[in-house]
Amino acid sequence: MSALPPPAQQLIDGKLVAASDGATYPILDPASGSEIGAAPDGTAADVDAAIAAARRAFDESGWSTDRTLRVRCLRQLHAALLENADAFRALTTAEVGMPGFMMGAAGFDVPVDGLRWVTDLAEGYAFETDLGVAAPMGIPSRRTVRREPVGVVAAITPWNVPTQINLAKVGPALAAGCTVVLKPAPDTPWLAAELGRLVAEHTDIPAGVLNVVTPRSNEVASVLSTDPRVDMVSFTGSTAVGRAIMAAAAPTLKKVFLELGGKSAAIALDDADVAAVAGATAFAACIHAGQGCAITTRLIVPRDRYDEAVAVAARTMESIGARDPQDPGAICGPVISAAQRDRVASYLSLAVDEGGTFATGGAVIDRPGFWVQPTVVAGLDNSSRLAQEEIFGPVLVVIAHDGDDDAVRIANDSPYGLSGSVDSASLERATAVAARIRTGTLAVNGGVWFSPDAPFGGYKQSGVGREMGVAGFEEYLETKTLAFPA
Incomplete structure (x- = not known):
């Protein structure tokens, strides 16, 4: 160093x-x-x-x-x-x-x-x-x-x-x-x-x-x-x-x-490559231990592909793990402080209280410093506190949708409106869904908005x-x- x-x-x-x-x-x-x-x-x-x-x-x-x-x-x-x-x-x-x-x-x-x-x-x-x-x-x-x-x-x-x-x-x-x-x-x-x-x-x-x-x-x-x-x-x-x-x-x-704050949604429509979206979203939720306001921390997938999406997200997070940030291969490092670690831990306890299950992770890591396992939470709907509140840790909540209108409803059912993503085999369809989502930035079919010349900010309480x-x-x-x- x-x-x-x-x-x-x-x-x-x-x-x-x-x-x-x-x-x-x-x-x-x-x-x-x-x-x-x-x-x-x-x-x-x-x-x-x-x-x-x-x-x-x-x-x-x-x-x-x-x-x-x-x-x-x-x-x-x-x-x-x-x-x-x-x-x-x-x-x-x-x-x-x-x-x-x-x-x-x-x-x-x-x-x-x-x-x-x-x-x-x-x-x-x-x-x-x-x-x-x-x-x-x-x-x-x-x-x-x-x-x-x-x-x-x-x-x-x-x-x-x-x-x-x-x-x-x-x-x-x-x-x-x-x-x-x-x-x-x-x-x-x-x-x-x-x-x-x-x-x-x-x-x-x-x-x-x-x-x-x-x-x-x-x-x-x-x-x-x-x-x-x-x-x-x-x-x-x-x-x-x-x-x-x-x-x-x-x-x-x-x-x-x-x-x-943000509680951004990654939407996979029913013609999307759901596995690819789930993997990419799980990766994003691990970046810098999830400590980014625009990170997509809600994964919204077709109901009949729900189990597949949860499994892929869990495998992705397990492969990433939480590693020393000095390690050249690290994606998910520590959270910033003991207070932040304890805050994330309180949400993990809440996930269980609300009826969720952990497809992977779900605990803090007992080692020097401030560490949390990358975590995928399944079994909760969008009304849960884990889906509504900003956690600022490596925690991804997977939610099922029943079509484009329902996906838009879920994405917009949030006090926040900072970022998000939409994926579909049809760019026209993805763009139409993106137009209905009330957020300040959106990635459509993998596009990247983060750049010095692009305005960044949010709707609503973002x-x-x-x-x-x-x-x-x-x-x-x-x-x-x-x-x-x-």
């Missing part, structure tokens, strides 16, 4: 600093449970200083108006990320427990390419549009529409794919001309701190434009949602926390972007707004209409 980066520090107003009171908390390797580093336990004073720095940088520096400066600085950051790629990948496996094969996708390569993509977008983006001359109310006027940065953004990110989500927020926000306070999850603060270090040491980004704070306490961090100096909160995480952030931001009417793509960039812009005498 490559050497890990320097110890984590906060970035506040252009300086790499410890917590103001010197306190730290341990960073654990989820594969072993051992301590691999320590993070500054940011204080209320640290968060206040970061907000003040971001406000000052937005109001008083040229960052919000100097597109050339922004593009140059973001290209410097992209180059620094590539130069430090080995250390970033090693840290991702050590801090997150993410298997190495994911580094070519959401672990590192896609988010870093996404930073390049959004920098290119900002370089050529039409921040001003001429509406031409009209005479509203008989007054000849020339009108333009200008897009301007929102202002100070609080970016609050989760632990499952830190570099992907950190850059999916920081990149577009900075490219748009905003300033940012980035607050990562306390389970994975080091990757965010390392991003801050690269900004401080390898770019000309002015002091205060990007700040990184790493408080462990939610109470300390909660001011990011209430402080009137913050113009927007961009949050990825659980639906429950998203509701709390939206409520906290309401008194100051901040703009709020939320990318929240969130508000979109990340990535042009839509994700424009989340960080306001619209101003100007009228001049013609």
Whole structure:
């Protein structure tokens, strides 16, 4: 394994600093449970200083108006990320427990390419549009529409794919001309701190434009949602926390972007290769121990092929197993923490209480670190809590359907609407079913939607707004209409 980066520090107003009171908390390797580093336990004073720095940088520096400066600085950051790629990948496996094969996708390569993509977008983006001359109310006027940065953004990110989500927020926000306070999850603060270090040491980004704070306490961090100096909160995480952030931001009417939970459905229609769909869905449910909001964790198959689908899914998961993320062949590593392991275990107990059976798995693994067996649950319908609630572990629930209409009904019978897939021998039929499913992203007959240029986000309780793509960039812009005498 490559050497890990320097110890984590906060970035506040252009300086790499410890917590103001010197306190730290341990960073654990989820594969072993051992301590691999320590993070500054940011204080209320640290968060206040970061907000003040971001406000000052937005109001008083040229960052919000100097597109050339922004593009140059973001290209410097992209180059620094590539130069430090080995250390970033090693840290991702050590801090997150993410298997190495994911580094070519959401672990590192896609988010870093996404930073390049959004920098290119900002370089050529039409921040001003001429509406031409009209005479509203008989007054000849020339009108333009200008897009301007929102202002100070609080970016609050989760632990499952830190570099992907950190850059999916920081990149577009900075490219748009905003300033940012980035607050990562306390389970994975080091990757965010390392991003801050690269900004401080390898770019000309002015002091205060990007700040990184790493408080462990939610109470300390909660001011990011209430402080009137913050113009927007961009949050990825659980639906429950998203509701709390939206409520906290309401008194100051901040703009709020939320990318929240999912319980996505993989549908095999009755003319599909059900075995292939079952195998692919079981594989997906194992990736990174199921710790992905868009992973398909409900497999919806024709009733007369149900037993076959369960058997194939179980065999697939048994062949994958749960392996050390340092193993080049690992697909399913550990879950992030003891708390997350225990949460998944509670759902496994609930599966039995609800009348389900385990075709494979069904238990935690007694070894150092935080491990859960890849699990296929059979015998439950879509009304069960296991089919309705996000588990965030390597757990797949298989549900029977009775035709296309019933499959659509089951897929939509969820508080979430983040992702999903549809497979059929007929592309036309699969597309027609996909059109009826209320989710933000869908894979049809094996298509892949995950890319920097493609908007990602959900319907219903899966969130508000979109990340990535042009839509994700424009989340960080306001619209101003100007009228001049013609």
